[in-house]
Amino acid sequence: MDLLDKLVLPQSAHHMVLIKYLLVLSNMLLVPYLSVLTGSLIFSLFFKHRAEKTNNTFAYRFAKELVDLVTFNKSVSIALGIVPLISSAFGYAQLLHLSNVNVSNFLFLSALFLLAALIMIFTFKYSFHFKDIFKAADEKGVGTTEYEKEEISKYSTNTNSMNKKAGTVALYLTIFAVYFYVGAVQLAIDSERWTADTNVISILFSLTTLVNFLQFFVGSLALTSIVILYKYFRPNSEIKGEVGYFEYIKKFSLSNSLILTIAFPLMIAVGTVVKTKFALSFMVFAYASASILLLLFISSLIYLMLKENHLRFSLAVLFLYVVVFSLLIIKDQYAFDTSTKKQFEILAANYTEYETNLKAEFGIGDVAISGADIYNGRCIACHAFDKKLVGPPYNETLPKYDGKKDQLVKYILNPVKIDPEYPPMPNQGLKPKEAEAIADYILTIYKK
Ligand code: HEC
Known part of the structure; x- marks a missing residue:
């Protein structure tokens, strides 16, 4: 029926x-x-x-x-x-x-x-x-x-x-x-x-x-x-x-x-x-x-x-x-x-x-993780692509991570001291999925 x-x-x-x-x-x-x-x-x-x-x-x-x-x-x-x-x-x-x-x-x-x-x-x-x-x-x-x-x-x-x-x-x-x-x-x-x-x-x-x-x-x-x-x-x-x-x-x-x-x-x-x-x-x-x-x-x-x-x-x-x-x-x-x-x-x-649709309708669902959002919210304070801020420009640091996304994710999740010219980067407390999204995002932008 x-x-x-x-x-x-x-x-x-x-x-x-x-x-x-x-x-x-x-x-x-x-x-x-x-x-x-x-x-x-x-x-x-x-x-x-x-x-x-x-x-x-x-x-x-x-x-x-x-x-x-x-x-x-x-x-x-x-x-x-x-x-x-x-x-x-x-x-x-x-x-x-x-x-x-x-x-x-x-x-x-x-x-x-x-x-x-x-x-x-x-x-x-x-x-x-x-x-x-x-x-x-x-x-x-x-x-x-x-x-x-x-x-x-x-x-x-x-x-x-x-x-x-x-x-x-x-x-x-x-x-x-x-x-x-x-x-x-x-x-x-x-x-x-x-x-x-x-x-x-x-x-x-x-x-x-x-x-x-x-x-x-x-x-x-x-x-x-x-x-x-x-x-x-x-x-x-x-x-x-x-x-x-x-x-x-x-x-x-x-x-x-x-x-x-x-x-x-x-x-x-x-x-x-x-x-x-x-x-x-x-x-x-x-x-x-x-x-x-x-x-x-x-x-x-x-x-x-x-x-x-x-x-x-x-x-x-x-x-x-x-x-x-x-x-x-x-x-x-x-x-x-x-x-x-x-x-x-x-x-x-x-x-x-x-249930997911219902949650999304009320705006309480797990919103999709966007690399751009994380960059604009968290990283932009210390990083730009082409100039020095608190941290080094991405265009200088990212080439070594080309094709090594895993290592970049690892660094973002747990930053270690690298360049003596800069202070250490504070841990951003991201979740693995978020780290992956932001790594994808900065790698594609820097290539362009
Ligand atoms: C409070 C300032 C600050 C914020 C916020 C920040 N960083 Fe950094 N970042 C630094 C500094 C300082 C360094 C240089 C550290 C070093 O060389 O030891 C750095 C280094 C890096 C490097 C280069 C690592 C290498 O191998 O040379 C990458 C990639 C990076 N940051 C990504 C990010 C991402 C992605 C975010 C946002 C989620 C972020 N950072 C947020 C300060 C910051």
Whole structure:
């Protein structure tokens, strides 16, 4: 986005590190939120489909409650979804300024899709609840007049079809939002792909993007299963229902989280291996390995819960999962750091240039050293070119320095006693660069 590029101010290296920390922070809010949002929507649609096919009331109730999982509050969706995405877009605009790649555009696109997805998810949620109310009203024959009865029956059908459509559209929009987000982050890491011909096609079909997209889905379904376990089975859970319903959820979530927790490390390993060689470093491998080991440990905890039929570790597992997500985000940040070293040198140089120009504008910069200025300021009191003043005329003393500028510089920096006819020359306290400039100046003038 050109507009965004214009807003970019050159940043010092310290500021750039700060921006990177902010990126990590906003990803730590966004990724878990987006994961549970995606996971709960997928599960909800899955159970809704199952309920329609088998007439299972548990499945139906679960489908309805699942979509409430992360949509309890609209401002939370904005704070954890849209805001981090937009701030990442600004962050990347600063960090990738002057490069050929435009990661921020993809992040903005992702934010737009997410906004649309959220609207549809909330529509899905409300139509889910309204549809049941209308259905109940229709079945009980609520309404006194024929017109009222007709209205209720009409809205019952409408809400039903709205609920169907909203769910499917929400799923597509969420998938696009996630895909563009993952694609943007991977494109930022993959500096090899930052050529002028980077377009939507190449972002959509890069191997790293595809693998990381799949990794996101496995992670998102796993995290959602764990969140469900925690939400339904924590000691003071507010959800009430039949024992059979809880058993149904428990069986599904536990076995599901076990399978996904075993599949997740595989995805992480593949995702790390397919990264561009410029992004790989010891830290990337260290963080990838740490997350894989932690997942193996988590899977053994889940296995124990499944085998011994209890849920004692569900809080610990949820906590460890958040740690895994953080490790993965830091891992990607290291990959980004490694592969964008060159980019940061360009930015640092750009900042130095910007700073020098700014200083010059305010007249506080390092002004260029001029031999003429030094001569007129310091030497003219005792030296002329063709007549004797306190010191000897340059035309007499300079011939011996012809082609020996180094020696002249040395003398000016540290004058020694030479001619008994003259008093000694006082040290002028010049800096080496200044001595060189004045030596150049008097040598060229005397030759003329
Ligand atoms: C306070 C007076 C004074 C000032 C100011 C002064 N000089 Fe001198 N300079 C002398 C005197 C006196 C001599 C002769 C010293 C000697 O022969 O020992 C001399 C000698 C020299 C010589 C001849 C050295 C040689 O090998 O014979 C050069 C070259 C020279 N000055 C350059 C400079 C330059 C360049 C500056 C200004 C940055 C400067 N001087 C400022 C007094 C001065």
